[in-house]
Amino acid sequence: MRPIFRKLSATCAAAALLAGPASAQDKEKPLPPEAGVAPIAYLYDVTSGQVLFEREADRRFMPASITKVMTTFLAFEWLEDGKIAQQQSFTIRPEIWKKWNNVGSTMFLPHDARVSVDDLIHGVTTVSANDGAAALADGAAGSIEEWVAAMNAKAEEIGMRDSRFGTPNGWMDEGRTFTTARDLTTLATAMLRRHPKKYRHFVGHREFTYNEITQPNHDPISGVVPGADGIKTGFTNQAGYGFLGSAERSGRRLVMVVAASPRARDRDRAARDLIEWGFSAFEQRRLFAPDVPVALAEVQGGSSREVALVAENGVYVDLPTGSSGDVTLKLDYEGPLRAPITRGEKVATLSVSIDGMPDYTIPLFARDDVPQAGFADRILNGFIGWLS
Numbered sequence: 001m002r003p004i005f006r007k008l009s010a011t012c013a014a015a016a017l018l019a020g021p022a023s024a025q026d027k028e029k030p031l032p033p034e035a036g037v038a039p040i041a042y043l044y045d046v047t048s049g050q051v052l053f054e055r056e057a058d059r060r061f062m063p064a065s066i067t068k069v070m071t072t073f074l075a076f077e078w079l080e081d082g083k084i085a086q087q088q089s090f091t092i093r094p095e096i097w098k099k100w101n102n103v104g105s106t107m108f109l110p111h112d113a114r115v116s117v118d119d120l121i122h123g124v125t126t127v128s129a130n131d132g133a134a135a136l137a138d139g140a141a142g143s144i145e146e147w148v149a150a151m152n153a154k155a156e157e158i159g160m161r162d163s164r165f166g167t168p169n170g171w172m173d174e175g176r177t178f179t180t181a182r183d184l185t186t187l188a189t190a191m192l193r194r195h196p197k198k199y200r201h202f203v204g205h206r207e208f209t210y211n212e213i214t215q216p217n218h219d220p221i222s223g224v225v226p227g228a229d230g231i232k233t234g235f236t237n238q239a240g241y242g243f244l245g246s247a248e249r250s251g252r253r254l255v256m257v258v259a260a261s262p263r264a265r266d267r268d269r270a271a272r273d274l275i276e277w278g279f280s281a282f283e284q285r286r287l288f289a290p291d292v293p294v295a296l297a298e299v300q301g302g303s304s305r306e307v308a309l310v311a312e313n314g315v316y317v318d319l320p321t322g323s324s325g326d327v328t329l330k331l332d333y334e335g336p337l338r339a340p341i342t343r344g345e346k347v348a349t350l351s352v353s354i355d356g357m358p359d360y361t362i363p364l365f366a367r368d369d370v371p372q373a374g375f376a377d378r379i380l381n382g383f384i385g386w387l388s
Helices: 010-018 064-081 094-100 117-127 130-141 144-158 181-194 196-202 264-281 375-387
Strands: 003-007 040-045 050-055 089-091 114-116 207-210 213-216 228-236 240-249 252-261 282-288 295-300 306-310 315-320 327-334 346-354 360-366
Touching: 040 181, 040 264, 050 264, 050 315, 064 117, 064 130, 064 144, 064 181, 064 196, 064 228, 064 240, 089 117, 089 130, 094 130, 114 117, 117 130, 117 196, 117 207, 117 213, 117 228, 130 144, 144 181, 181 196, 181 240, 181 252, 196 228, 228 264, 240 264, 252 264, 264 282, 295 327, 295 346, 306 346, 315 327, 315 346
Parallel strands: none
Antiparallel strands: 003 327, 040 050, 040 252, 089 114, 207 213, 228 240, 240 252, 282 315, 295 306, 306 360, 327 346, 346 360
8 A cells, every 4th residue: 555645634634833023033043062971972852752853863882881771771670570579688799899899880789788779779869879780780680691681682673773782881891892882872761751661760879888888979960950850871981971861841851871981071061062052042832732643544444434643641742932833744554544543553654754853753543442333333424424
């Protein structure tokens, strides 16, 4: 079947909604600050799905301790699936303790420690504990190797197309671990959308105390940038200084990556400037709430001749601050859709075009079940089709 492309009636509504002051007051597309040195930089609006800025977004680099975000996400997934529990405790095996005792960042696990999953994840997210990540991986999966295999499988599942993990903590491994800024944003987005409660519980704390030792979090934006709440720094001599961060203001969530900076202060300044620029240089408008139909798709062989399409997280657009914005929406699906259709099934894509900004797409889902037509439905649909 050929693809069907239709300009939505919502296009005109969106244009009216977004119409601003006279064009004389329109601003040119804003440019991000160049403060700091960040050879790799990426800024993404999770709420709208828009890329606000990218520089070397697909360049591979060694993530160092940012690797621990993948370990954290996998732990969240396993907690959700019941494979592990927060209050479950693991005994640190002697070989794990010997290899990771006082190696790099640490939560100072004793050699005979029996430690909860909750403490291990907090140690990973707050003080970047290499020993904690290794102990969590070994205890949860039975071996470091099995955990790393699960990390890579999960990365592939969520669409990290240019990443590979060789350790649970990002310690130097001769380049076997690598990622990109775009992939790290995919990871952060999956974590935020799938596990918002776990994210709030484990990520963004300013300090962590374990075994009567209190250590600070070195996140450069939490507690400094309004709304910032994580996520993870990284550094090795090979990788330089990097950071995967996020902040939320008034329901709008941004995720950013800066990487390969030569000095910590360069990375920190670049991170703060980039995310502040994202909030100040763009305004966000909601076009459709999550439960409001975006369009109708034709259905063949169903009890209904059409099905309403909705966006799981709603449809939002970011426009340069003060801009009137010209927004075009385009529906794309293989049609007509064939029944049966299940509520929540992804059946279409909404393409969003904004003058001067990269296009982006939003998946659309069936709002209702559409079973196959019965005999009476087929007769009625045929008659209606003949009339139309």
